[in-house]
Amino acid sequence: xxxxxxxxxxxxxxxxxxxxxxxxxxxxxxxxxxxxxxxxxxxxxxxxxxxxxxxxxxxxxxxxxxxxxxxxxxxxxxxxxxxxxxxxxxxxxxxxxxxxxxxxxxxxxxxxxxxxxxxxxxxxxxxxxxxxxxxxxxxxxxxxxxxxxxxxxxxxxxxxxxxxxxxxxxxxxxxxxxxxxxxxxxxxxxxxxxxxxxxxxxxxxxxxxxxxxxxxxxxxxxxxxxxxxxxxxxxxxxxxxxxxxxxxxxxxxxxxxxxxxxxxxxxxxxxxxxxxxxxxxxxxxxxxxxxxxxxxxxxxxxxxxxxxxxxxxxxxxxxxxxxxxxxxxxxxxxxxxxxxxxxxxxxxxxxxxxxxxxxxxxxxxxxxxxxxxxxxxxxxxxxxxxxxxxxxxxxxxxxxxxxxxxxxxxxxxxxxxxxxxxxxxxxxxxxxxxxxxxxxxxxxxxxxxxxxxxxxxxxxxxxxxxxxxx
Amino acid sequence: xxxxxxxxxxxxxxxxxxxxxxxxxxxxxxxxxxxxxxxxxxxxxxxxxxxxxxxxxxxxxxxxxxxxxxxxxxxxxxxxxxxxxxxxxxxxxxxxxxxxxxxxxxxxxxxxxxxxxxxxxxxxxxxxxxxxxxxxxxxxxxxxxxxxxxxxxxxxxxxxxxxxxxxxxxxxxxxxxxxxxxxxxxxxxxxxxxxxxxxxxxxxxxxxxxxxxxxxxxxxxxxxxxxxxxxxxxxxxxxxxxxxxxxxxxxxxxxxxxxxxxxxxxxxxxxxxxxxxxxxxxxxxxxxxxxxxxx
Numbered sequence: 051x052x053x054x055x056x057x058x059x060x061x062x063x064x065x066x067x068x069x070x071x072x073x074x075x076x077x078x079x080x081x082x083x084x085x086x087x088x089x090x091x092x093x094x095x096x097x098x099x100x101x102x103x104x105x106x107x108x109x110x111x112x113x114x115x116x117x118x119x120x121x122x123x124x125x126x127x128x129x130x131x132x133x134x135x136x137x138x139x140x141x142x143x144x145x146x147x148x149x150x151x152x153x154x155x156x157x158x159x160x161x162x163x164x165x166x167x168x169x170x171x172x173x174x175x176x177x178x179x180x181x182x183x184x185x186x187x188x189x190x191x192x193x194x195x196x197x198x199x200x201x202x203x204x205x206x207x208x209x210x211x212x213x214x215x216x217x218x219x220x221x222x223x224x225x226x227x228x229x230x231x232x233x234x235x236x237x238x239x240x241x242x243x244x245x246x247x248x249x250x251x252x253x254x255x256x257x258x259x260x261x262x263x264x265x266x267x268x269x270x271x272x273x274x275x276x277x278x279x280x281x282x283x284x285x286x287x288x289x290x291x292x293x294x295x296x297x298x299x300x301x302x303x304x305x306x307x308x309x310x311x312x313x314x315x316x317x318x319x320x321x322x323x324x325x326x327x328x329x330x331x332x333x334x335x336x337x338x339x340x341x342x343x344x345x346x347x348x349x350x351x352x353x354x355x356x357x358x359x360x361x362x363x364x365x366x367x368x369x370x371x372x373x374x375x376x377x378x379x380x381x382x383x384x385x386x387x388x389x390x391x392x393x394x395x396x397x398x399x400x401x402x403x404x405x406x407x408x409x410x411x412x413x414x415x416x417x418x419x420x421x422x423x424x425x426x427x428x429x430x431x432x433x434x435x436x437x438x439x440x441x442x443x444x445x446x447x448x449x450x451x452x453x454x455x456x457x458x459x460x461x462x463x464x465x466x467x468x469x470x471x472x473x474x475x476x477x478x479x480x481x482x483x484x485x486x487x488x489x490x491x492x493x494x495x496x497x498x499x500x501x502x503x504x505x506x507x508x509x510x511x512x513x514x515x516x517x518x519x520x
Numbered sequence: 521x522x523x524x525x526x527x528x529x530x531x532x533x534x535x536x537x538x539x540x541x542x543x544x545x546x547x548x549x550x551x552x553x554x555x556x557x558x559x560x561x562x563x564x565x566x567x568x569x570x571x572x573x574x575x576x577x578x579x580x581x582x583x584x585x586x587x588x589x590x591x592x593x594x595x596x597x598x599x600x601x602x603x604x605x606x607x608x609x610x611x612x613x614x615x616x617x618x619x620x621x622x623x624x625x626x627x628x629x630x631x632x633x634x635x636x637x638x639x640x641x642x643x644x645x646x647x648x649x650x651x652x653x654x655x656x657x658x659x660x661x662x663x664x665x666x667x668x669x670x671x672x673x674x675x676x677x678x679x680x681x682x683x684x685x686x687x688x689x690x691x692x693x694x695x696x697x698x699x700x701x702x703x704x705x706x707x708x709x710x711x712x713x714x715x716x717x718x719x720x721x722x723x724x725x726x727x728x729x730x731x732x733x734x735x736x737x738x739x740x741x742x743x744x745x746x747x748x749x750x751x752x753x754x755x756x757x758x759x760x761x762x763x764x765x766x767x768x769x770x771x772x773x774x775x776x777x778x779x780x781x782x783x784x785x786x787x788x789x790x791x792x793x794x795x796x797x798x799x800x801x802x803x804x805x806x807x808x809x810x811x812x813x814x815x
Contacts, residue, residue, distance in 0.1 A: 274613065274653055275650075275652070278614065278650035279650070281614060281650065285614070285615070285619065290619055290622065290623075294623070294626050297627075298626065302596060302627070302629050303595065303596040303597055303600075307626070308596075311623070314623065315612055318614075319614050371576070371606040371609040371610045372609055372611055372612070372663075372666075373574060373599065373602070373603075373606070373667075374599075374624060374627045375599040375600040375628060376596060376627070377593070377594045377595040377596065377598075377599055378592060378593075380595070510578060510592075512571075512576065512577045513576045514576045514577070514606070
């Protein structure tokens with residue numbers, strides 16, 4: 051078996067990547083399809099495959115990173131050089147194909163056409179190497195990939211696709227020169243033995259490694275000291291004194307002791323950094339309000355749903371192998387209290403932000419951009435109850451899919467997307483149809499489901515997994 | 521036979537994970553004041569059994585009673601008497617060691633501060649360090665400290681020494697020997713490192729594929745299995761040796777080493793006499809006993 055065949059397994063054995071391959075193929079298809087619709091010059095319709103080279107580079111960087119990070123394969127002959135050659139040739143092939151689209155570019159004579167195709171090829175190579183570089187720098191590119199659609203949409207909004215197409219056609223020599231230089235730099239950069247040594251045995255998270263629990267654990271373990279060192283003196287002594295004091299007010303067998311203990315473990319660190327927490331929450335919320343406020347009445351109200359996504363990271367003390375003297379009943383009551391507290395805190399916080407947005411609406415100016423006028427829309431305070439619906443749903447999903455974190459995240463994302471789409475299409479109907487009965491019905495349904503599921507989990511399910519850690 | 525009420529009683533306990541039977545008709549009684557070694561290969565069902573005892577797992581069939589209460593209904597009263605060390609278990613990573621100790625100690629009225637201080641010093645754990653940044657060995661030492669700090673009546677140690685280096689392992693065994701000296705304490709320890717367990721246990725439970733193959737006092741076990749060295753006094757040994765229940769036999773140049781099971785010493789000596797040869801009987805180490813039982 052050749053060195054290449056052995057290492058290709060990194061690309062085909064990771065099941066999650068197959069989904070991504072499908073998305074890349076669909077994207078490529080869409081990039082070609084837009085040309086059948088119209089081949090007008092200067093509209094940015096030709097650069098779809100050029101931009102796609104970035105994603106391909108991001109994907110293919112999996113190969114050298116995997117080889118370099120494994121001491122065993124790193125030391126085998128040829129394993130450091132073959133992946134470099136492989137990704138280089140794939141980059142060449144992908145961009146050859148992408149640049150051929152420019153053969154249909156209108157109003158160019160054959161000499162010009164050849165130059166433009168070369169220019170497109172090297173523009174693709176620049177994007178390709180950028181993708182490879184990003185994968186190396188980010189170490190966890192999967193976590194950032196969600197921003198890619200935003201960057202593409204943002205780029206389209208500001209007409210960057212047209213700028214890029216014009217650059218390829220208008221300044222081919224410049225693009226070719228930059229492309230050649232970037233390819234040489236990338237070739238040398240990937241072959242640098244010093245770099246290879248730095249990556250050897252260094253854990254990293256590749257695309258769709260989120261399914262690989264062992265790898266994630268190793269990664270977290272290595273990163274843990276850096277992460278915890280950032281906490282410095284937190285949690286502060288006053289937080290500890292406060293919570294332990296509350297716990298001590300209750301009897302040793304009383305549930306109150308466990309509830310206060312749960313509150314300490316869940317909110318202790320945030321409370322200790324309350325100034326930083328509050329200011330960052332308000333600043334981020336304000337920035338989002340200012341941005342989404344101009345995006346239309348339904349968009350800003352997405353803020354009511356967003357905390358649902360954020361709390362997916364919070365861990366209820368239901369599944370824990372750290373045995374304290376609390377039994378299943380105590381775990382259940384503690385979880386209930388924590389979810390209610392979280393829901394109330396977030397609802398109050400969002401209501402304050404909604405009120406602020408109403409106040410902001412009086413001072414925010416109308417913005418005119420590219421002939422479009424954007425008017426700031428405040429949050430609809432009538433929707434204050436939405437977090438109270440979302441939070442029990444998110445925690446229900448978390449309790450059911452606790453041992454499958456990726457499925458949990460995907461399901462929560464699905465809930466988020468459904469709410470997003472529903473609010474987009476039915477916002478007017480929904481906002482006019484909100485009445486106390488609707489709110490009460492929703493609350494009963496969501497909280498009832500959460501109560502039933504959490505009781506079932508706490509009383510009847512295994513509270514630690516079969517794995518070593520949970 | 522011990523007439524005291526057992527601390528743990530398992531009757532016909534079955535536990536399934538999908539199609540895999542992790543525990544299959546387990547009947548087990550743990551008497552108080554015993555040091556029980558739970559031995560078995562990976563996947564034998566040791567951790568599952570331990571987790572059933574404290575109610576972290578619930579059996580699909582059968583009954584599991586701990587401290588007189590159904591395992592699934594264990595509350596603060598009963599769990600306050602149980603210390604548990606999970607292999608590479610959860611701890612609150614964001615706390616400092618000191619904070620975590622203070623937090624856990626708040627749940628136990630019997631927390632022993634002197635003992636805590638002593639072990640913090642012995643284990644060389646920095647109380648200012650962040651739990652999340654401890655090495656696996658230090659983490660395990662901290663987990664052990666948290667499990668013994670309140671002097672539990674039942675201490676469950678699930679592969680406690682797996683993450684420890686040899687020095688820390690030796691320290692841990694010393695600690696275990698100290699704990700054992702305290703009266704009214706029952707310890708269940710599961711481990712792969714049989715040579716370590718051998719020094720401390722007085723009862724052994726050997727598991728394989730969800731079954732208990734052997735449940736016996738360690739002294740009885742050592743009496744049941746012996747290694748016999750036979751040397752012919754100046755002549756050849758006969759081709760057929762007249763010993764019963766031979767599990768394993770190795771011969772070379774007028775010598776034979778036999779592993780025998782359920783054969784009393786007196787009988788072995790009598791048989792050796794009839795052969796007119798020199799005989800040496802020694803007890804088997806736990807590792808060899810384990811190999812015989814599971815094979």
